[in-house]
Amino acid sequence: MKMNLQRFAEPGEEPKPIDPDKEQQQEPKDQEPKDQEPKDQEPKDQEPSGKAYSQDDVNKMMGAKAKQLEEKFNGQLESLKEEWMSKGEERAGMNAQQKAEAELNDKRQALADQEKRLQERLDAVDEKNALAATN
Numbered sequence: 001m002k003m004n005l006q007r008f009a010e011p012g013e014e015p016k017p018i019d020p021d022k023e024q025q026q027e028p029k030d031q032e033p034k035d036q037e038p039k040d041q042e043p044k045d046q047e048p049s050g051k052a053y054s055q056d057d058v059n060k061m062m063g064a065k066a067k068q069l070e071e072k073f074n075g076q077l078e079s080l081k082e083e084w085m086s087k088g089e090e091r092a093g094m095n096a097q098q099k100a101e102a103e104l105n106d107k108r109q110a111l112a113d114q115e116k117r118l119q120e121r122l123d124a125v126d127e128k129n130a131l132a133a134t135n
Helices: 019-027 055-092 096-134
Strands: none
Touching: none
């Protein structure tokens, strides 16, 4: 089965069917006719389309984005740090029985989270199987 793999190519360019008999008759692709310009060069009088950014502009944009992400992740890190410190202080005041109960609750929560992730994956597989069965 032949497929059009150039679906997202430039608009207006239709792929030409390939005829195996004509391929042998054509000249090799690395030899361009002398009266044509090379394909990879743009004509001199045509301006490039779209916006053109200088390297400084790109550096400024990337620096701003990096700073924004760094602030976001630093905020998340601080909130996690505060949460863990409060849990640590809370457990420091517990006796041995309370600590054992807290650890058991943590393990139960981790197991419940793992079970939830597993169920999500199983649901996704079931959905794919159902779709495959309908085709």
